[in-house]
Structures are given as C-alpha cells and as structure tokens.
Amino acid sequence: MSDLLAQRRHEEGAGGQFRADLLAPQGSDIEGDSGWLLVYLDVMTLLLVLFIVLLSFADPDPDPRPPQRLPSVLLPAPLAVPGVEPSATAPSVGAAEASDDGRAMEAPDIASDRVTVIRESDRVSLRIQDSLLFESGAASLTGEGLGLLDELVPVLRAHDGAISVEGHTDNRPIATDAFPSNWELSTARATEVVRYLDAAGVPAERMRAVGRADTDPVAPNTNAPGRAANRRVDLILHRESDP
Structure with a gap:
C-alpha cells in the first residue's frame, strides 16, 4: 500500500514540474523576471514608513477653542509720537493723564x-x-534773533512751568577752537538764549539749557533742506507739575 502511494506522489510531482515547464516561455528566467516585484515592494514599504513618520508629527488632539484675546489692561500702551495727535481709539498715556486732571x-x-x-x-x-538766531558756526545772537526773542518774552514770562531751551545741529562735524564738536556748539547756543531771556525778565530758576547736537533730528540729514530743519533751537514749555 505504501509503495503505491509513493509511486503516485512521484508521478504527480513529475507532472507538476512538466506543466510548469510548459507554461513558462522558452528561454525565460522565472527568478529574474520577478525582480520588478521586489522593487515594487520596496517602494511600498518606503511609502508606508513615510506615512507613519508624518502621522507621528500630526497633532492628535487639536484645540478647537479660538485664541483668547488678552485683557486690555495687560496690553502695552501705544507709544506717543511727538507732533502727532493721538487717535480716539488709542490715546497715549500723556493724553489720558491730561484729560483726566x-x-x-x-x-x-x-x-x-x-x-x-x-x-x-x-x-x-x-x-x-x-x-x-545765529550766524553759521557761531553762538552769538544776531540782531534779528534778539528781536525775535523779545517777541517771545511775554509768553515765556506768563508761563508758570519749567522751560527747556534745547540747541540742535545737523550731522556735519565742526572742529574749531571755540567749538570742537557739535556738542559744544549746540550747548553754547542754548546757553546764549537762556542768558538773554534771563536778562529780559524770564525767571532763571524755571529755565535750563540743553545741548543735543545731532542726536534728535526732525528730518533726514541726507539733503540740504533736511539739514536746515535739524539746525534749530526749541523752547519747550512744560506743565507746572513737570520737574
């Protein structure tokens, strides 16, 4: 019985090999033709790994709530720009204090x-x-400058707060025996104005002379009109409460 089963299995194996030989094209290499399948499987494996990596970076639990706005008391106050009136929606700190008191x-x-x-x-x-007020590169008041200051004396005497007299220059350097730099020139001009106002009756204890040189320009120093605008003297009238 066992001999018959062994013989039958042998015949079936031989027949299967024979059928495979018939189905395969002549001169073809079955193992070589399956190389594209290995490449395909490698590509699919790489795509699967890439998908897993991208999925790991995704937020699994995004916050559905909209972003909350900070209370207005925690937001910084807008900066006040000199010469620009603050808007009604965002007043500057100085404007708010002035309106309150x-x-x-x-x-x-x-x-x-x-x-x-x-x-x-x-x-x-x-x-x-x-x-x-001055000749170029000088710190002595001209006749026109004296007359102009005389027009301002009544206004300055009527003001009860502090008065800052600030001298300003452009950025072109100066180097003379009297003024080695723009610091000396701007300070000398501010001091000259304060001296004259003091002699004209403006209380000296309420005035101070400040030389700013070219540190506070109001226009670009890249052209003649801008430099001319920066060469100036500012008489600043402070509120009574200001030091």
Whole structure:
C-alpha cells in the first residue's frame, strides 16, 4: 500500500514540474523576471514608513477653542509720537493723564510766522530755525534773533512751568577752537538764549539749557533742506507739575 502511494506522489510531482515547464516561455528566467516585484515592494514599504513618520508629527488632539484675546489692561500702551495727535481709539498715556486732571497744555498765541508751535499732550514746543538766531558756526545772537526773542518774552514770562531751551545741529562735524564738536556748539547756543531771556525778565530758576547736537533730528540729514530743519533751537514749555 505504501509503495503505491509513493509511486503516485512521484508521478504527480513529475507532472507538476512538466506543466510548469510548459507554461513558462522558452528561454525565460522565472527568478529574474520577478525582480520588478521586489522593487515594487520596496517602494511600498518606503511609502508606508513615510506615512507613519508624518502621522507621528500630526497633532492628535487639536484645540478647537479660538485664541483668547488678552485683557486690555495687560496690553502695552501705544507709544506717543511727538507732533502727532493721538487717535480716539488709542490715546497715549500723556493724553489720558491730561484729560483726566483737566490740565492739558494750551498752545500760546504766537503772532510771528518765524516760530513753529508744536503742541503735545504735556508740553508745547516753540521751534526756531538757527539761521534766525545765529550766524553759521557761531553762538552769538544776531540782531534779528534778539528781536525775535523779545517777541517771545511775554509768553515765556506768563508761563508758570519749567522751560527747556534745547540747541540742535545737523550731522556735519565742526572742529574749531571755540567749538570742537557739535556738542559744544549746540550747548553754547542754548546757553546764549537762556542768558538773554534771563536778562529780559524770564525767571532763571524755571529755565535750563540743553545741548543735543545731532542726536534728535526732525528730518533726514541726507539733503540740504533736511539739514536746515535739524539746525534749530526749541523752547519747550512744560506743565507746572513737570520737574
């Protein structure tokens, strides 16, 4: 019985091999033709790994709540820009204080068109171009400058707060025996104005002379009009409470 089963299995094996030989094309290599399948499986494996890596970076539990806005008390106050009136929706700190205590600065009545009046929340600046007060590179008041300051004396004497007299230059260097740099020139000009106002009756204890050189320009120093605008003397009228 066992001999018959062994013989039958032998015949079936031989027949299967024979059928495989018939189905395979002549001259073909079965193992070589299956190489594309290995490449395909490698590509699919790489795509699967890439998908898993991308999935690991995904947020599994995104927050559906919209972002919360900070309370207004925690937000920084907007910066006040000199010469620009603050808007109604975002007032500057100085403007808010002035409106709360009812002591907002009022611009004085200046009739001369040679003085530019700049009103800010806590101060008023009277701006004079240096050519109206001094010769180029000098710190002695001209006749026109003396007359212009005489027009401002009544306004300055009526003001009860502090008065800062600031001298400003452009960025072109100066190097003379009297003024080694723009610091000395701007300080000397501010001091000269304070001395004259003191002699004209403006209380000296309320005035101070400040030399700013070219550190506070109001226009670019890249052209002649800009440099001319930067050469100036500012008489700043502070509120009474300011030091």
